[in-house]
Amino acid sequence: MRKILSLILAIVFVATALLSCTETGIKSPKDKPLVVATNFVLYDTARTLAGELADVRMLLPPGTDAHEYELTLADTALAADADLFLYIGGESEDWVDDLFASMREEDRPLACRMMDDAVIQSEEVREGMQEAEGGIHDEDEEEYDEHVWTSFENLYGIAEQICAGLQALMPDRTDTLNERLIDYKAMIGEIEDDYRAAVDGARRRTLVFADRFPFLYLVKELGLDYYAAFSGCSSNVEASLATIHFLVTKVQDEGIPAVFIIEFSDGKCAEAVARETGCEILTLYSGHSVTPEEFASGITYPELLRRNLEALKKALG
Numbered sequence: 001m002r003k004i005l006s007l008i009l010a011i012v013f014v015a016t017a018l019l020s021c022t023e024t025g026i027k028s029p030k031d032k033p034l035v036v037a038t039n040f041v042l043y044d045t046a047r048t049l050a051g052e053l054a055d056v057r058m059l060l061p062p063g064t065d066a067h068e069y070e071l072t073l074a075d076t077a078l079a080a081d082a083d084l085f086l087y088i089g090g091e092s093e094d095w096v097d098d099l100f101a102s103m104r105e106e107d108r109p110l111a112c113r114m115m116d117d118a119v120i121q122s123e124e125v126r127e128g129m130q131e132a133e134g135g136i137h138d139e140d141e142e143e144y145d146e147h148v149w150t151s152f153e154n155l156y157g158i159a160e161q162i163c164a165g166l167q168a169l170m171p172d173r174t175d176t177l178n179e180r181l182i183d184y185k186a187m188i189g190e191i192e193d194d195y196r197a198a199v200d201g202a203r204r205r206t207l208v209f210a211d212r213f214p215f216l217y218l219v220k221e222l223g224l225d226y227y228a229a230f231s232g233c234s235s236n237v238e239a240s241l242a243t244i245h246f247l248v249t250k251v252q253d254e255g256i257p258a259v260f261i262i263e264f265s266d267g268k269c270a271e272a273v274a275r276e277t278g279c280e281i282l283t284l285y286s287g288h289s290v291t292p293e294e295f296a297s298g299i300t301y302p303e304l305l306r307r308n309l310e311a312l313k314k315a316l317g
C-alpha cells in the first residue's frame, strides 16, 4: 500500500510540476493557505473560522460514504498540497497513516487529529443490535466509536483544535480567529441549549434507529436511551429478520411515533418497521458528508443540527 502510494505521489508531483511549468515556468505560490478536511463537519467548521483567510476543501467528495472510501490519485495530490490537514483519526480513516507515511517528512502538512483531544466512547453492542463490520479486530482490543463530533462538548473542542491549527498557519491572524471561535461556539451553544430544552420538555426518552448508529455520543450527552439495528455505522449489511422484529416490538411496546435513518440510507430496515407499526421515518444527519446538491447549495453543519433538532422533537413527542 505504501509503495503504491509513494509511486502515485511521485507521478502526481511530476505531473503537477509539468503542468505548472507549461503554464508559468515555475510552480506558483498559493495566495492563501490550503486547508484540507476529511469530513463535512471539519470542513464546515474550518471554513466558518477561516472565512476568506484560507482555501478550505473537503477531501471526500460530497455524497461519499466515509466507511467505503478509498484514497484516489486526485485526493492524494490535494492532501499532499495541503498546509493544514484536518481528520478525525478513527477506524474509517486508517488510510491517513499510509498517506502520511508516503510523504517525505518535510512535505507533510500540519495535521490535527480530532480524536487526540476528544472525549472518547467505546462502541456499544446492545440487545437486538447487529454488530457492524469494520475490518479485522483483535478480540481483546477495545473498539472506539469514531463519531466524536456528534457530542456538543467534543464539537467545541474540535472548533478549538481547528482554530489552533489555523493560528499556527497564520500567527498574524490570531485575534481575528479567536473572535470567530468565540462567535462559533456561542452559535453552537444556542443550538445545544435548544436540544437540552427539547429533551427536558419531551414525553419520551428513547430513540429508535432502524439503521446504522453514529449518534452514541449525542444520546449519551443528552441522557437519552436508544435501540439501533447496528452498532456504529461502519458497514452496509442488511438487517436480519430478528433485528427488524426486535425493533418492531420496541416501537409497539413503547408507543414510539418515529424511527430514524441516517443520510444515504437505503431505508429498507426502517420501511419494514414502519410497515408493521405505522410509525414515521425521520432522518438524522450525521455530518459525515452531504449530497452534492446540498454541498453546492452551501449547507452548513449548524443547519443540519437544526434539522436534526426538529426530527428529535417529533420522535420524543
Ligand SMILES: [Zn+2]
Pocket (backbone or CB within 6 Å): 066, 067, 147, 214, 232, 233, 234, 288
Ligand atoms: Zn460513521
